[in-house]
Amino acid sequence: MNETPNAWKANQYDNLSNSQAHYESTGPEIWEQTEGKIDHLIAGVGTGGTICGAGRYLKEKKPGIQVFGIDTYGSVFKKYKETGVFDKHEIYPYVTEGIGEDFLPQNVDFTVIDHFEKVTDRDAAIYTREIVKQEGIWVGYSAGSAIAGMLQQRDRFREGETAVVIFHDHGTRYVGKMFNPDWMRTMGYEPLPGATARDLVKNKKVADVVGVQETDTVEQAVLRMSAHDFSQIAVLREQRIVGSLSETHVYAAMVKDPAIRKESVRSIMQKPFRYVDIETPISLLAPMITPQHPAVLVRDFPADKTYILTGYDVLAAL
Ligand SMILES: Cc1ncc(COP(=O)(O)O)c(C=O)c1O
Secondary structure (H helix, E strand, C coil), rough: CCCCCCCCCCCCCCCCCHHHHHHHHHHHHHHHHHCCCCCEEEEEECCCCHHHHHHHHHHHCCCCCCEEEEEECCCHHHHHHHHHHHHEEEEECCCCCCCCCCCCCCCCCCCCCCEEEEEEEHHCCCCHHHHHHHHHCEEEEHHHHHHHHHHCCHHHCCCCEEECCCCCCCCHHHHHCCCCCCHHHHHCCCCCCCCEEHHHHCCCCCCCCEECCCCCCCHHHHHHHHHHHHCCCEEEEEEEEEEEEHHHHHHHHHHHHHHHHCEEHHHHCEEECCEEECCCCCHHHHHHHHCHHHHHEEEEEEEEEEEEEEEEHHHHHC
């Protein structure tokens, strides 16, 4: 930018022309097309430009309008709105595209958005496909988030009210994702009849994942594994899962170099186990557990709980 003449950075996150454009265009367009009959505005929040610009205009026209921002698990928005705390523990990778952030863009005006609703990657993918099936509108991932988020809040809407949901993009970018049945199965998103991971974790004695800190010694990890009778364990950095250790791997490392027992877990840890949604059908979850990947982490996003499932758990259910 400094080196290229006439170049400038749009900076859609912090340049308030973004929300201003929606204040001047998207807001009036919705007002005119609904003839002022709108009661609720629902849209995914990325930069915040769309919802805050349009929402500010619509609230000026009709102060009672409720503005619902759709957020994703792995983003900081909802917690910040509800508590005023920027919690870095809320941040982790997610699959949904276009919404949620790990910082607070200037275009997100928290006074315009009345409530944030979080939607899981799985629900967003399923509902994106449902919009195509039921309405014939070929839309993208964040549209599925928006519709799923609206349905999650159905109790807030009264009969006869008008809710406007913004679909941000079209489906062409997602041909290899939710419009590809193989991807839906590999991700564990395909809704199939029968039991789910939720049924498997229901009877687990340990209500949340037990791990060792990466700074603990290998010896401490072995003690913890044997105390719980685990053949694998998650490795944590504070509350975040950053790796794993399996019994066979620790055994091989200790045979090779007995002094390793005094080293930190970090020095020998393996890759973290894969996360799956708690609603994943068991028939899709079973193939994810292999000798190389002996366990998965089952995430109950709304309850903020993580369970570990091993081949034995799945075998018992099959
Ligand atoms: C696909 C998609 N959905 C939703 C959004 C969110 O819109 P906004 O950035 O105006 O909040 C974006 C933003 O770039 C997007 O690309």
